[in-house]
Amino acid sequence: MALLLGNWHSVYAVEAGQIPPVCPVQMQARQTSLKLNDYKGKVVLVDFWATWCGPCQKSMPFFNSLFNELKKDGFEIVAINVDEDQETARQFLESHPVVYPTGYDPDGECPKAYEVKAMPSSYLIDKTGKVRYVHLGYRDSDQPVLREQIQALLAE
Amino acid sequence: MYRILRLLRICFYCGLLAMPACSNVSPWERGNLAKPEMAIQPNPNLHNFREHIFTAREASQGGHIGVGGGCGCN
Numbered sequence: 001m002a003l004l005l006g007n008w009h010s011v012y013a014v015e016a017g018q019i020p021p022v023c024p025v026q027m028q029a030r031q032t033s034l035k036l037n038d039y040k041g042k043v044v045l046v047d048f049w050a051t052w053c054g055p056c057q058k059s060m061p062f063f064n065s066l067f068n069e070l071k072k073d074g075f076e077i078v079a080i081n082v083d084e085d086q087e088t089a090r091q092f093l094e095s096h097p098v099v100y101p102t103g104y105d106p107d108g109e110c111p112k113a114y115e116v117k118a119m120p121s122s123y124l125i126d127k128t129g130k131v132r133y134v135h136l137g138y139r140d141s142d143q144p145v146l147r148e149q150i151q152a153l154l155a156e
Numbered sequence: 157m158y159r160i161l162r163l164l165r166i167c168f169y170c171g172l173l174a175m176p177a178c179s180n181v182s183p184w185e186r187g188n189l190a191k192p193e194m195a196i197q198p199n200p201n202l203h204n205f206r207e208h209i210f211t212a213r214e215a216s217q218g219g220h221i222g223v224g225g226g227c228g229c230n
Contacts, residue, residue, distance in 0.1 A: 048184065050187060052190040052191070084187055111182065116183055117183060119186070
């Protein structure tokens with residue numbers, strides 16, 4: 001039935017235990033594409049967000065403080081903005097700055113490759129470069145779970 | 157003649173199946189749907205007020221539209 005209704009895209013989302021797909025993201029600071037291989041040996045949180053998504057905005061101060069707290073232990077965050085208008089995201093980041101790097105993917109190539117199921121979606125990648133935890137959505141009550149997952153991977 | 161008509165009818169129904177009006181909007185493509193002007197109820201306060209009056213007058217509740225503009229956030 002899903003096929004008949006035109007819903008014939010791939011349903012294989014990136015899950016725990018998989019290698020994250022390679023996708024083109026224009027990184028803000030370095031003007032280069034995102035290479036997750038550069039982060040080998042570190043625990044990386046890849047976070048898909050957009051300015052129009054309320055929970056995404058809500059999650060940013062938490063991720064910012066988490067990054068400041070755990071960076072010294074080898075924790076990195078790579079935020080991928082999926083706004084169709086890059087300028088909107090840049091203006092938003094000027095008024096709500098974060099210390100972790102942000103990349104832009106206005107064409108949605110990256111969320112397509114990851115088969116993102118909700119906004120925001122966070123993919124926690126371990127030191128060997130494997131996805132270990134996928135977090136869909138964001139509520140303030142999710143903070144302890146996220147912190148616990150990150151600290152467990154940092155301790156490995 | 158009858159066979160041709162039957163074949164045409166089958167083709168017509170197959171054609172209908174191939175033209176669904178629904179299209180898949182991925183979670184990351186819902187920026188426009190998340191705009192306030194795309195909300196089903198652009199003025200929620202006024203809507204709640206009217207619904208309250210309707211409920212009081214008709215002594216009935218519920219059966220109205222769903223909430224949210226479909227941005228897919230949580």
